[in-house]
Amino acid sequence: MLLVERGQEPYAGRWALPGGFLLPEESAETAARRELAEETGLADVTDLHLEQLRTYSEPDRDPRMRVVSVAFAALLPDPPAPHGGGDASQARWVPYDAAVDLAFDHDRILADARRRVGAKLEYTCLATAFCPAEFTLGELQQVYETVWGTALDRPNFRRKVLATPGFVEAVPGAARLTGGRGKPAALYRAGPATTLHPPLLRAPREGRPA
Amino acid sequence: MLLVERGQEPYAGRWALPGGFLLPEESAETAARRELAEETGLADVTDLHLEQLRTYSEPDRDPRMRVVSVAFAALLPDPPAPHGGGDASQARWVPYDAAVDLAFDHDRILADARRRVGAKLEYTCLATAFCPAEFTLGELQQVYETVWGTALDRPNFRRKVLATPGFVEAVPGAARLTGGRGKPAALYRAGPATTLHPPLLRAPREGRPA
DNA sequence: TCAAAAGTGTTTGGCCTACACCCATGG
DNA sequence: CCATGGGTGTAGGCCAAACACTTTTGA
Numbered sequence: 445m446l447l448v449e450r451g452q453e454p455y456a457g458r459w460a461l462p463g464g465f466l467l468p469e470e471s472a473e474t475a476a477r478r479e480l481a482e483e484t485g486l487a488d489v490t491d492l493h494l495e496q497l498r499t500y501s502e503p504d505r506d507p508r509m510r511v512v513s514v515a516f517a518a519l520l521p522d523p524p525a526p527h528g529g530g531d532a533s534q535a536r537w538v539p540y541d542a543a544v545d546l547a548f549d550h551d552r553i554l555a556d557a558r559r560r561v562g563a564k565l566e567y568t569c570l571a572t573a574f575c576p577a578e579f580t581l582g583e584l585q586q587v588y589e590t591v592w593g594t595a596l597d598r599p600n601f602r603r604k605v606l607a608t609p610g611f612v613e614a615v616p617g618a619a620r621l622t623g624g625r626g627k628p629a630a631l632y633r634a635g636p637a638t639t640l641h642p643p644l645l646r647a648p649r650e651g652r653p654a
Numbered sequence: 655m656l657l658v659e660r661g662q663e664p665y666a667g668r669w670a671l672p673g674g675f676l677l678p679e680e681s682a683e684t685a686a687r688r689e690l691a692e693e694t695g696l697a698d699v700t701d702l703h704l705e706q707l708r709t710y711s712e713p714d715r716d717p718r719m720r721v722v723s724v725a726f727a728a729l730l731p732d733p734p735a736p737h738g739g740g741d742a743s744q745a746r747w748v749p750y751d752a753a754v755d756l757a758f759d760h761d762r763i764l765a766d767a768r769r770r771v772g773a774k775l776e777y778t779c780l781a782t783a784f785c786p787a788e789f790t791l792g793e794l795q796q797v798y799e800t801v802w803g804t805a806l807d808r809p810n811f812r813r814k815v816l817a818t819p820g821f822v823e824a825v826p827g828a829a830r831l832t833g834g835r836g837k838p839a840a841l842y843r844a845g846p847a848t849t850l851h852p853p854l855l856r857a858p859r860e861g862r863p864a
Numbered sequence: 865t866c867a868a869a870a871g872t873g874t875t876t877g878g879c880c881t882a883c884a885c886c887c888a889t890g891g
Numbered sequence: 892c893c894a895t896g897g898g899t900g901t902a903g904g905c906c907a908a909a910c911a912c913t914t915t916t917g918a
Contacts, residue, residue, distance in 0.1 A: 466711070468713075468720070469713050470713065471711045471712045471713060472709060472711040472722070473711075496708050496709065498706050498708075498709075499682060499706065499708075499709045499724045501676070501681045501682040501683075501724065502681045503678070503679050503680065503681060510678070512682070512722075514709045514711065563777075566777075567773075567776075567777070580897085581897085581898095582896070582897070597880095597881070597882070597883090598896090598897080598898085599882090599883090599898075599899075599900085600880070600881065600882080602897090602898075602899095603880090603899095604880085619897095621889075621890090621896090622896070622897090624889095624890075624895090624896095625889065625890050625891080625894070625895045625896065626888075626889060626890080626894090626895045626896030626897065627887060627888040627889060627895085627896060627897040627898075628888075628889075628896095628897080629896080629897055629898090630897085630898090641855075642855060642879095643853065643855075645852060645853075790870085791870085791871095792869075792870075807907095807908065807909070807910090808869090808870080808871085809871075809872075809873090809908095809909090809910085810907065810908060810909080812870090812871075812872095813907085814907085829870095831869090831916075831917085832869075832870090835867070835868045835869065835916065835917050835918075836867085836868045836869025836870065836915075836916060836917080837868085837869055837870040837871075837914060837915035837916055838869090838870080838915075838916070839869075839870055839871090840870085840871090
C-alpha cells in the first residue's frame with residue numbers, strides 16, 4: 445500500500461492514503477491518475493488500470509470542511525520508490541497488514557479496497573494487473589495467494605488459468621528463472637479477456653471435509 | 655426503471671434518471687434516499703437496499719456547469735405509482751428495454767446499473783430485494799430470468815437456492831397462488847446471508863454442446 | 865378432465881480436487 | 892546429487908444439468 449505521512453493538521457504525523465483535489469477541468473479518474481504520477485514519479489500511468497471503488501461523502505469525514513472523496517485503486521507490479529511532496533512530508537510502501545490506524549476514514553477505504561480487489565480476482569482477469577508485462581504462472585498464482593491469504597494447488601491453478609480463453613497468452617519460446625533455483629518458467633502475457641467464466645473460486649480447501 | 659421527464663432545459667422533454675443535489679449536511683446515500691422517497695411517495699425507504707454504483711465526474715457531462723453525480727440503484731418489488739414534481743414534469747415506470755435515449759449520460763449510467771445488478775445476482779443474495787417480504791421460489795426465479803434474460807431449470811434452481819444456507823427461510827405453513835392457476839407455492843422470506851458460496855452461475859445452457 | 869404451476873426423484877457426465885510423478889536448474 | 896520450482900498425468904468424488912414424474916389447484 446502506498447501511504448503518505450501527513451505534514452499538516454488534521455492528523456499531522458499520521459499516515460494516510462495519497463490523494464488530492466480535482467482541478468476545474470478534470471474528471472475524478474484523471475485527477476487520481478495525476479496524483480498517482482506525482483506521488484510515485486511514474487511517467488506512464490496512462491495505460492494503468494484504475495479501479496473506481498466508491499465515493500465517501502459523509503459530511504463529517506474531514507473535520508475542516510465537507511470533503512467528498514472518490515476512491516480509486518491502482519495495481520502496480522513493480523512499485524518504484526515513492527516521492528514525498530505537497531502536503532505530505534514523506535511517502536512509502538507498506539504491507540497491507542501494517543497499514544492501520546490511518547487518518548480520516550482511510551482505514552475503512554483501505555478495507556473496502558482489499559475486499560473489492562479480492563472479490564474481483566475471482567471473476568475477472570484483474571490479477572494480471574499485479575504482474576509485469578511478461579510473467580510466469582507462478583507469479584500470477586502468488587498474486588491470488590497473497591490477496592486471498594490462502595494456498596492454491598499449483599497444477600489445478602495452472603489448468604484453470606490456461607483453460608480460460610483470453611486470460612493469458614504464451615510468449616513463444618520465452619522462459620525465465622523465478623526463485624533463483626528451479627526449472628525456468630514459461631512466460632505469459634495478459635490476454636484480451638476481462639471476465640472469467642467460470643470464476644476462479646477461493647477457498648478450494650475449505651469445502652466439507654471427506 | 656423509474657424515469658422522470660425533464661421540464662427544463664437542457665434536455666427539456668427528454669426522459670432522465672431521477673436525481674437531485676446534496677443538501678449541506680447530507681451524505682450521497684442520504685440524499686439519494688430522500689430523492690427516492692420524494693419521487694415515489696414511499697414513506698419507509700429507510701430499510702431499502704441502496705447500492706452505490708459509481709461516480710460520474712466528466713467535466714462536460716452537464717452543459718450548464720460541472721456536476722459530479724454519485725449513482726445509486728434501488729430495487730423495489732412492488733413499485734407504487736410515481737409522483738412528478740420538482741423540475742420533472744412527470745414520472746413513470748418503464749421497462750428496461752424502453753428506457754433509451756435518456757438525457758445527459760444517463761443511458762450509460764443505466765447500462766452500468768444493469769450490468770452491476772446482473773453480476774451481483776450471481777454471488778450475492780441481492781435477488782430477494784426485488785421480491786416482496788414473502789415470496790415464492792418461482793417469483794425469485796423470475797427475478798434472475800428477467801435480469802439475465804435467460805431461462806433457468808426450475809428444479810435445479812430450487813435446489814441451489816435451498817442448499818445455500820441463509821439465502822431464504824421457509825414461512826411455515828404459508829402458501830399462495832401465483833399465476834392464478836396451479837398448485838399454491840410455499841412462501842419464503844429473505845435469510846440472513848448476504849453472499850452466495852458457491853455463486854449461482856448464469857448461462858447454464860451456454861456450455862459447450864455435447 | 866385438462867392445463868398450469870409447484871415440487872420430487874434420478875441418472876449421467878463433467879469438472880475439479882488431491883496427489884503422484886517427471887523435468888530442469890543452481891548450489 | 893539434492894533442493895527447489897515448473898510442468899504433466901490421473902483417479903475418485905462431488906455436483907449439477909437434464910428430464911421424467913407426481914401433486915395440487917382453477918377452469
